[in-house]
Amino acid sequence: MADAVSPQAQRLHDASLIVDLHAHPSFKTYLWRKRLADRHRPGGSLSPFSMRVDLPKMRDGGLNVLLSAIHLPERALLKDCGPIRLAKMFAPRRLKDLFDRNPFEQTMKMIDDFESQARLSYFSRDNVTTQLEFAMSGADVDDIMSRHHIAALHTIEGAHSLDGEIQNVRKFFDRGVALITLAHFYENGVAAPVHGVPPGMRKLGCFDEPVDLSKGLTPFGRDAVEEMLDLGILVDMTHCTKTARDEVVSMATAKSRPPVMTHVGVKALADREMNPDDAEIRTIADAGGLIGVIFMNYWITEHHHTKPGLMFVVETMKHLKQTGGVECIGVGSDFDGFTDPPDDLKDPSQLPRLTDALSRAGFTDDEIEQIWGRNFRRVLAGGWGR
Numbered sequence: 001m002a003d004a005v006s007p008q009a010q011r012l013h014d015a016s017l018i019v020d021l022h023a024h025p026s027f028k029t030y031l032w033r034k035r036l037a038d039r040h041r042p043g044g045s046l047s048p049f050s051m052r053v054d055l056p057k058m059r060d061g062g063l064n065v066l067l068s069a070i071h072l073p074e075r076a077l078l079k080d081c082g083p084i085r086l087a088k089m090f091a092p093r094r095l096k097d098l099f100d101r102n103p104f105e106q107t108m109k110m111i112d113d114f115e116s117q118a119r120l121s122y123f124s125r126d127n128v129t130t131q132l133e134f135a136m137s138g139a140d141v142d143d144i145m146s147r148h149h150i151a152a153l154h155t156i157e158g159a160h161s162l163d164g165e166i167q168n169v170r171k172f173f174d175r176g177v178a179l180i181t182l183a184h185f186y187e188n189g190v191a192a193p194v195h196g197v198p199p200g201m202r203k204l205g206c207f208d209e210p211v212d213l214s215k216g217l218t219p220f221g222r223d224a225v226e227e228m229l230d231l232g233i234l235v236d237m238t239h240c241t242k243t244a245r246d247e248v249v250s251m252a253t254a255k256s257r258p259p260v261m262t263h264v265g266v267k268a269l270a271d272r273e274m275n276p277d278d279a280e281i282r283t284i285a286d287a288g289g290l291i292g293v294i295f296m297n298y299w300i301t302e303h304h305h306t307k308p309g310l311m312f313v314v315e316t317m318k319h320l321k322q323t324g325g326v327e328c329i330g331v332g333s334d335f336d337g338f339t340d341p342p343d344d345l346k347d348p349s350q351l352p353r354l355t356d357a358l359s360r361a362g363f364t365d366d367e368i369e370q371i372w373g374r375n376f377r378r379v380l381a382g383g384w385g386r
């Protein structure tokens, strides 16, 4: 039973550093003014109004570090998606701003907005208060955890937020941004994307534009990646074409920086252009990089119409271990993104189930600790800051 986490697994989970490489609570706090301190019901699988990542559920699931993804919806979405164009006409100013304001300034505003909500949000139980505190460095992460708080790191999904200005890379770095996911759903002047939405979700004519897999980084994209690597912002290749990913890996390797994919599956088990094949897994592992496994069946299995998914996450991790070694494995839930999490891993409170399932599948305690947090620590030390 997925529900029953063994006492040994729970102890291991509690003693481990638990890191989620990619989740979007900021999207829900910004869009719908959802409150971080409230316990929300997850809601329907694809409901854009659901809120999966809140303080009570992070506390239940023993989360220690959250890479908080700020995503500014791309302007191309308006052109591509009639229903969103229509909704925008009746939306409040705060939501119109997503498309009307300068993308860089609006992204900064969303970072500020999430941070100020985090500062005002507490959850207390058994005389321990949980709060989300933002880290500006690796040392901050330890400091925050020593107070039993959850360390959050700002990350940005989609380099359209740079607005084509190279100096904005440094401005994000100075604001504490630890990682930028270069691509997202549309061409953004930085890195070419693969299809980021499953065919079944491409409803109402949206997200159906063809993608060109031969495209990689643009000249500005190469400059931006170079600047990120020099300053020490982790470069996330999720959503990039293989062509772009190959360029990033060789640039990162040349500068001894770890290349990262925060929320993907593997091509051997789910044949999607977003997923690395075995040779790419080995290259990323050899470069000291990290591959975070996403909690969404479409990206991790061909049996994606099934509702449970914990077993597919475990299978993906087994494949990564066999191919690249356990050192390249991480966890990137993508909760509160454009996702459909499996029924048995639907919010952060259920994270201990993964520890239990990995243990039952033969992963050692040491390997499980590496997957949850120690690999991330290594990558953060090598990739964030100088």
Ligand SMILES: [Zn+2]
Pocket: 157, 238, 239, 263, 334, 337
């Ligand atoms: Zn994503």
